[in-house]
Amino acid sequence: MINSIALRIADFLSNYPPFSLLEKSQLLEISKSIRVIYFEQGKTIFQKDEKVHEYFYIVQKGAVDLQKASENELPETIDKCDEGDIFGLRPLFAQENYQISAIAAEECVIYAIPLKEFKPMAVQNANVGNFLIESFASNTRNPYATVNRGTLFSEEEKEIGFKRENLFDLQLIPVSKKILLVSPEMSIEKAAISMSKKRIGSVIVAENKIPLGIVTDVDFREKVVTGKVGIEEPISAIMNSPVICYSKNITLAQAQLTMMKHNINHICITKDGTPNTKVKGIVSEHDLMVSQGNNPAVLMKAIKRSSSTKGLKRIRNKILFLLEGYLKSNIPVTHISKIMFELNDATIKRVIERCLEKMDTKPPVKFAWMTLGSQGRKEQLLHTDQDNALVFEDVPEEELEATRKYFLYLSERITKRLNMIGYDFCPAEMMARNPKYCLSLTEWKEQFSEWVTESGTDEILLCQIFFDFDIAFGDVRLTNSIADHVYDILKNNRLFLNRLAAQALRNPSPLGFFRQFLVEQDGENKDFFDIKKRGLMPLTDAARLLILEHRVKNISNTAERFEKLAQLEPNNKEIYQASAYSSKALLKFRTKQGLRHKDSGRYINLEDLGKEDKIKLKRCFKTIKELQELIKLRFETAYY
Known part of the structure; x- marks a missing residue:
C-alpha cells in the first residue's frame, strides 16, 4: 500500500536542498521514518545544554526562533528559520549538547528527521555531504555570517572563472604614500621648493591632515609661471578645491573614469573616501596603465x-x-x-x-x-x-x-x-x-x-x-x-526624524503568514513580487534615516551608509553589515532579472524562480524585519 503521508513529505522535501539532491527512492525511504510534530507559538523544541535529540529538524510551516542567552541571561534571537530551513543538525553530527534554544515563533509544523536514516545517504552522496559542510557548519546557520551566504548573491570573488588579476579594469590601483602636505598659508615659493626636494608632482593643501585642496605641476605652469599669481602668495591662491577623494580600494577603471570626467590628473586617497577624513595617499595619472x-x-x-x-x-x-x-x-x-x-x-x-x-x-x-x-x-x-x-x-x-x-x-x-x-x-x-x-x-x-x-x-x-x-x-x-x-x-529635530522613521516602516517585511512572499493584489502586475517596494526601499529608507540621525554627509549609497553605521554603532554592527549585504544582494538580483526580461527588473514572476532562489531571497528579507524592529525601538513611531 502506498504511504500517502510519506509521499506528501517527500514531495515537500524535494523542493529544498540538501534533500533535492537525493534520489527519489532515497527521499521516499527517509520520508517514511520522519515524524510530523505540531508546536504552538512559544513552545520549546529544544533548549540550550539539553542532550541532543536523535532527530534534526526542518520547518514545514511557520517559523522558529534560534535563541541564546545574552549577558543579562535574557534570551536573544540570533536567527530565524522559516519554511524549508534546517536546524539542530550540527550538534547531532558532533554528538554534543545544544548550544542554543529553538522556540516556535508562531504556530508551526516541524518535520523531525532521524539522523541514523539520513547520515548514510549523506555520506554516500558527495553533493549532499558538500552542501552540509558548506551550509550547516555552524550552530545557527546565521544569515549574517559570510560563510553561510548564498552564492547567488555572493560578493566573494571565489566564483569559477573570476580572477581579479585577469580583469584590467577591476584591478586595484597602487596608492602612493609619497605625499606632501602643506598648510594653506605656506607661500607658493616654499611649496614649490618642497616639491622639488621630494621630486613629486603635486602638493596637498591640508589642515590637521584633512584635505582642503590640491596643487599640481600644471597649476604652477598655468598660474604661476605665466605671471598670473606671484610666488609670494599663499599656496591656497592656486589650489583646486574641493579635492576629488576616494578610499584606498579604488580600481584602475574607476580612477581613469574619475580623472577623465573631472579633467584632473590626481586623486586624493582618504580614510573613508570623503574630504572629511585624513589623507592616506595619492593616485596620479602616471600610475594608470594605458x-x-x-x-x-x-x-x-x-x-x-x-x-x-x-x-x-x-x-x-x-x-x-x-x-x-x-x-x-x-x-x-x-x-x-x-x-x-x-x-x-x-x-x-x-x-x-x-x-x-x-x-x-x-x-x-x-x-x-x-x-x-x-x-x-x-x-x-x-x-x-x-x-x-x-x-x-x-x-x-x-x-x-x-x-x-x-x-x-x-x-x-x-x-x-x-x-x-x-x-x-x-x-x-x-x-x-x-x-x-x-x-x-x-x-x-x-x-x-x-x-x-x-x-x-x-x-x-x-x-x-x-x-x-x-x-x-x-x-x-x-x-x-x-x-x-x-x-x-x-x-536636534527629533520630531521630524520620528516622522521619517514612521514613513520608513510603511513597507514591512515582504513575507506574509507562513513566510510566503507578499505579491501585488491587483493592477497590471497582479501576482508579481515588487522587489523595489518590498525589498530595496525598506533598506534604502532605513539607511537614509539612520545616517541623517548621525549627521554624516557625503555618503548617499545605501550599502556604504550601512557600512558607516556599523563603524558608528559597534553594538549593532551585525545587523548593519547584514543590511549592507542584503542591499547589494537584492540590487544584483533585480539587475539580473531586468537584463533577462529587458525591463527595470522591479516586478518578478515567482513562478520563474527556483526553490533555492526563493530561500536565498527570504534570508535576505529576514534582515529587513530585524532592521525595522531596531527603528521601532529607537524612534517614537507609534504616534505616527
Whole structure:
C-alpha cells in the first residue's frame, strides 16, 4: 500500500536542498521514518545544554526562533528559520549538547528527521555531504555570517572563472604614500621648493591632515609661471578645491573614469573616501596603465567625444552589454555599481554640455544639475525613470522669473534627450523641467525648510527623494549650500526624524503568514513580487534615516551608509553589515532579472524562480524585519 503521508513529505522535501539532491527512492525511504510534530507559538523544541535529540529538524510551516542567552541571561534571537530551513543538525553530527534554544515563533509544523536514516545517504552522496559542510557548519546557520551566504548573491570573488588579476579594469590601483602636505598659508615659493626636494608632482593643501585642496605641476605652469599669481602668495591662491577623494580600494577603471570626467590628473586617497577624513595617499595619472581594448575607459572617451544623441544611445547599449558581462562573471556588485555610476554620470554630463552648446545664449547665472533617487545614491544599474532637479544662483526678484524661464527651457531639452537615450520620463514629473523643481538657491532652502516643518506624508516622501541628491553638472557650491542647510534644519529635530522613521516602516517585511512572499493584489502586475517596494526601499529608507540621525554627509549609497553605521554603532554592527549585504544582494538580483526580461527588473514572476532562489531571497528579507524592529525601538513611531 502506498504511504500517502510519506509521499506528501517527500514531495515537500524535494523542493529544498540538501534533500533535492537525493534520489527519489532515497527521499521516499527517509520520508517514511520522519515524524510530523505540531508546536504552538512559544513552545520549546529544544533548549540550550539539553542532550541532543536523535532527530534534526526542518520547518514545514511557520517559523522558529534560534535563541541564546545574552549577558543579562535574557534570551536573544540570533536567527530565524522559516519554511524549508534546517536546524539542530550540527550538534547531532558532533554528538554534543545544544548550544542554543529553538522556540516556535508562531504556530508551526516541524518535520523531525532521524539522523541514523539520513547520515548514510549523506555520506554516500558527495553533493549532499558538500552542501552540509558548506551550509550547516555552524550552530545557527546565521544569515549574517559570510560563510553561510548564498552564492547567488555572493560578493566573494571565489566564483569559477573570476580572477581579479585577469580583469584590467577591476584591478586595484597602487596608492602612493609619497605625499606632501602643506598648510594653506605656506607661500607658493616654499611649496614649490618642497616639491622639488621630494621630486613629486603635486602638493596637498591640508589642515590637521584633512584635505582642503590640491596643487599640481600644471597649476604652477598655468598660474604661476605665466605671471598670473606671484610666488609670494599663499599656496591656497592656486589650489583646486574641493579635492576629488576616494578610499584606498579604488580600481584602475574607476580612477581613469574619475580623472577623465573631472579633467584632473590626481586623486586624493582618504580614510573613508570623503574630504572629511585624513589623507592616506595619492593616485596620479602616471600610475594608470594605458587602456587597451574595450573597457570602461574606452566607453568614457566615447561619451566625452560623442556629438549626437544617437551616438550616446549606442554607447548606452554598450554599457548595458558591459553590465551583463560583469554579472555573468560574478564580479562584486560594489565594483559594478561604481563603474556604472561613473558612466551614467558622464552620459548625463555630456547631454547637458551639448544642450548648452545649442542654446542661443549662455546661462545668465551659475547653476547645478542634481540627480535624485537611485542615480543620486550611485545605485542605478539598469535604465530607470529619470529623477532630477536644477538649482541656480539667487538673482534680484525682478529677474527671477526670466532666469527660471531660461533654465526651464534648458531642462526641457536635457530631459528630452535623456529620454531618447533610454531614461524614461518620471511619471510624477519629478524633473528639472517642472517649475516646482527648478528653483533658486534661496527657494530650494525655503522648500526644504517647508518640507521639514510641515512633515505631512507628501512632504516626507519628497524629503526621502531629495535627501539623496548628487551633483551631475555645474557649480558644486550650490549643492553644498543646500546640503549644509538641510543638516542645519535637521539638527536636534527629533520630531521630524520620528516622522521619517514612521514613513520608513510603511513597507514591512515582504513575507506574509507562513513566510510566503507578499505579491501585488491587483493592477497590471497582479501576482508579481515588487522587489523595489518590498525589498530595496525598506533598506534604502532605513539607511537614509539612520545616517541623517548621525549627521554624516557625503555618503548617499545605501550599502556604504550601512557600512558607516556599523563603524558608528559597534553594538549593532551585525545587523548593519547584514543590511549592507542584503542591499547589494537584492540590487544584483533585480539587475539580473531586468537584463533577462529587458525591463527595470522591479516586478518578478515567482513562478520563474527556483526553490533555492526563493530561500536565498527570504534570508535576505529576514534582515529587513530585524532592521525595522531596531527603528521601532529607537524612534517614537507609534504616534505616527
